[in-house]
Amino acid sequence: MLDGFLYSHKLAAGSRRQITSFFVPGDIADLNTLYLPSVDYGITSLGSAVVAFVSHAALKEMLDRSPSLTRAFWRESLMQAAIWHEWVTNLGRRDALARIAHVLCELTLRLQLAGLAREQSFSMPCTQVDIADACGISSVHANRIIQELRQLHVVEWDSRRVRILDWLALARLGDFSGSYLQLKQPAPDRKQAPPSGQGVPEWI
Amino acid sequence: MLDGFLYSHKLAAGSRRQITSFFVPGDIADLNTLYLPSVDYGITSLGSAVVAFVSHAALKEMLDRSPSLTRAFWRESLMQAAIWHEWVTNLGRRDALARIAHVLCELTLRLQLAGLAREQSFSMPCTQVDIADACGISSVHANRIIQELRQLHVVEWDSRRVRILDWLALARLGDFSGSYLQLKQPAPDRKQAPPSGQGVPEWI
DNA sequence: CGTCTCCTTGAGTTAACTCAACGTACGTGG
DNA sequence: CCACGTACGTTGAGTTAACTCAAGGAGACG
Structure with missing residues (x-):
């Protein structure tokens, strides 16, 4: 993926999108x-x-020749698994406010790692319906929770743009610890701002 | 893992176990x-x-020498990821009855693949509290749903043993399609019984 | 015989849902 | 330029699935 924003989704009971x-x-x-x-x-x-x-075919051929590339790609797929692992917890044991806050925290860190969230602000192409479907709640409820986040002065969220006003509060609300993202340096909840420099991963 | 039953768990908000x-x-x-x-x-x-x-160290050394073993282990980790992927959907978009039924279906197939669920019956060492924590619901609610499954004559579930009485109904209730488990032959929802022979995976 | 763990039940509460309507912005075509 | 449709966000009101708290049973075990 080079630019933009994608999501994957499954259907439950034929029509309920997750x-x-x-x-x-x-x-x-x-x-x-x-x-x-x-x-x-x-x-x-x-x-x-x-x-x-x-x-x-090309990828397999390449990986067969390079154990270190294989490790890197394997690791990439393990990262995806770790994110799903965390989402299971998010959907299973957090309420709507925490779920949305948690997803926002994850996106912030991942976009920052990609250099796409300077100054805690990033473009957010998903609608509230998409957020609801990611968090396993109804869109009406998602709307109310987002308004609550705004009233708490934790985020600004207008017309497809999100700005984190209070990272620490957001992480607390979302019960978020970025450890599952395996970021080397940041310790995202140790300081007010999440890391802005993107460390070169040392595992390669 | 050679014998028994394990589970992995995370904590949300300090004390809520998933x-x-x-x-x-x-x-x-x-x-x-x-x-x-x-x-x-x-x-x-x-x-x-x-x-x-x-x-x-030993595993890495072995994998460095064998691309095909690497593929097999990598694939094993992708299977785990696929299961989490499905659990995200399960927790996000299904109600309590469907969640429990779905988890039961998954366990049945996986145990059958391991040769541990002859005749749709297997030992189930988890308590109702464990089931509740896997499904993201309270244990009281889990208890009531399990009673409902019993009343529907879909499963027997007494003293650490589960017997599936009506696989098709259970799969329907759980909105279950085993495709995410990547089983080659079974097409688990095509016949009354899930597969009892465990096909040799052909991907090796 | 008491204790422990697990299952079960009742009753009141709450988080989240559904349905339905309305507002606003945006684009498009008459 | 205005009427219209569409997509998205917002709001209100009633409903429901699931929760919490609390108590009571059943079995296992020393």
Whole structure:
């Protein structure tokens, strides 16, 4: 993924949509299909996006030649798994306010890592319906919770743009600790602002 | 994992436990730690279990020498990710009855694959509290839903043993399609019984 | 015989849902 | 330029699924 915003989604009971993850530039949206051929979810773009396609054959050939590249791609898929692991907890044991705050925290860090969230502000192409479907709540309820976040002066959120006003409060509301994102340096809840420099991962 | 029953869990808001997956014999419970060192969850055994430990150093050395083994282990970690992917949907967009039914369906198939659920019956060491924590509901509610499943004559569930009485009905209630488990032959919802023979995976 | 763990039940409460309507902005075509 | 449709956000009101608290049973075990 080179530019834009994607999400993957599954359908429950035929019509109830669950957004299962967001993808930002730098992510590989369907790395799992490399070895798990049967696909039971969809990927949709929010607005226009730029994506690159790599054939499985070419990728496999490349990986067969390079154990270190294999490690890097494998690790990438483990990262995706860690995010789902956290989402299970988010959806299972947090209330609506915490769920939305948590998703916002995750997106902030991931966009910052991609260099797309300078000064705690980033463009947010999803609608409130999308947020609701990501958090497993109704869109009406999502709307009310977002208004609550605004009234708490924790975020500004107008016309497809989000600005975090109080990172610490947002992380507290969302019960968020970025450890599952395996960021090396940041310790995202240690200081007021999340990291703005994007550390070069040392695992390569 | 050689024998028994494990689960992994995370804590939300300090005290609310979410069980994030079950592990049955044949699974590798913490394969992700091979390349994601920071661990933010726990693994617990339900009753006694037999597990084997393999040092990361030895495993890495082995994988460096064998691309096909690497693929197999990578694929194993992708399977875990696919299960979490499904759980996100389960927790986000299904009601309590469907969540429990879905988890039961998944366990049935996975145990059957491990040869531990002959005749749609298997030992189930978790308490109703554990089921509740896996499904993101309260234990009181879990109890009432389980009673409902019994009254519907879909499952028998007494003293740590589960027997599926009506697989088709259970799968329907749980909105379950086993496709995310990537089973080759079964098409688990095409016939009354889930597959009893465990096909040799062809991806190796 | 007491204690512990787990299951069960009742009753009141609450978070979140559904339905329905209305506002606003934006684009499009007459 | 205005009428219209559409998409999205917002609000109100009634409903429901699930929760919490609290108590009571059943079995296992020393």
